[in-house]
C-alpha cells in the first residue's frame with residue numbers, strides 16, 4: 001500500500017492530501033457521548049483494562065484515560081506506564097507502533113486498540129524488507145530507530161528511542177565512538193545530528209503532519225506576535241526548529257508551555273495537544289503554527305489523520321468485543337524487546353542522574 005493510499009479519510013478534519021473538509025459520521029455529543037463514556041468506564045473496570053492515550057487523540061478519550069487511572073502522555077511514558085501498570089489489558093489510544101510497543105514489552109498482557117488501521121507515515125516509509133538489507137550493508141554502525149517503527153524494524157535495531165531521549169542517547173553512543181544508522185525521521189535525525197555531532201547515516205522518512213509546518217509563514221506569524229515563544233516538535237523541518245524557543249517531545253513541549261515566561265505560545269505540533277497544554281498553562285494564549293505556507297493551494301490541519309481514528313465509538317466497540325488485539329510474531333517480539341528495553345533502561349538511568357541520586 002502506498003503512503004497516499006494509506007492516509008485515511010477522517011470525519012471532520014482536513015487530511016494532508018486533500019483540500020477540503022470531509023464531514024461524515026459526526027462524533028457523538030451531549031447525552032449520547034455521556035452514555036458511551038459511562039459504558040467505556042464501566043467496561044474498563046470489568047475487563048481489568050487501563051487506557052493509555054497519546055496527547056494527539058480526541059479530548060474525550062484523553063479525559064477518560066485521566067478519570068479512570070490511565071495516562072495521557074508522550075510515547076516514552078506510554079510505554080513505561082503500560083509496562084508498570086498491573087492491569088491485564090492495555091488499551092492503547094494512539095497509533096499502531098504504540099500498541100506494538102506495549103505488546104513488545106508486555107507479551108503476557110492483552111493489548112487492544114480502537115483502530116488497527118491507525119498507522120504512522122514514519123512507520124509506513126520504513127518497511128523492514130528495505131531497512132534490514134540497509135543495516136546489513138553497514139555492519140560497522142549501531143542501529144538506532146525511532147519508536148515510530150514496526151516491531152520488525154525494532155527487532156533489527158540496537159536501540160529504540162523516542163523524541164524525549166533521542167539527543168541524549170545518541171550523544172551517549174557518540175561519546176563511545178559509535179557510528180550510527182538512524183531511521184526513519186530525517187528531520188528528527190538532522191536535529192539529533194546537529195545537537196550531538198554524531199556520525200549518522202539517515203533514512204529518508206518524514207511525518208506527514210510535522211513536515212507541513214512552514215518556516216516562512218511562521219516568521220510572518222512571529223512578526224504579528226513579537227512576544228510569543230515558539231514550541232516545536234523535532235519531527236518538524238530544520239528551518240522551523242531554527243525558530244524555536246523550545247524543542248522537544250510532546251511532554252517536554254507541555255512542560256515548556258508551563259514554565260516559559262511568555263504569555264503567548266506558537267505551537268508546531270498536532271493541535272490536539274492543546275487540551276493538556278491549556279490545563280498546564282492556564283491563562284496563556286496558544287496559537288497554531290502555520291502549515292502549507294501562505295497562498296498554498298492545499299493546506300493541512302496539524303492533526304494526525306491516524307490519531308483521529310481513535311473515536312469514542314471505536315473505543316467502546318473494542319472494549320465490548322475484545323477485537324482489534326495487537327499480535328506480534330514471538331521471534332520478532334523477543335528481538336524487538338531487547339532494543340526497546342534498552343530505551344527504558346537508558347531513560348531510567350537518565351532520570352536517576354537528573355534527580356541526582358541512585359534510588360529514584
Ligand code: 13P
Nearest residue numbers: 074075076162163249250
Ligand atoms: P512524542 O513521543 O513526542 O509524543 O511523539 C510521538 C509522535 O508520534 C509525534 O508525532
Ligand code: SF4
Nearest residue numbers: 120121207208209304
Ligand atoms: Fe506518525 Fe506524524 Fe501521526 Fe506522529 S503525528 S503518529 S509521527 S504521522
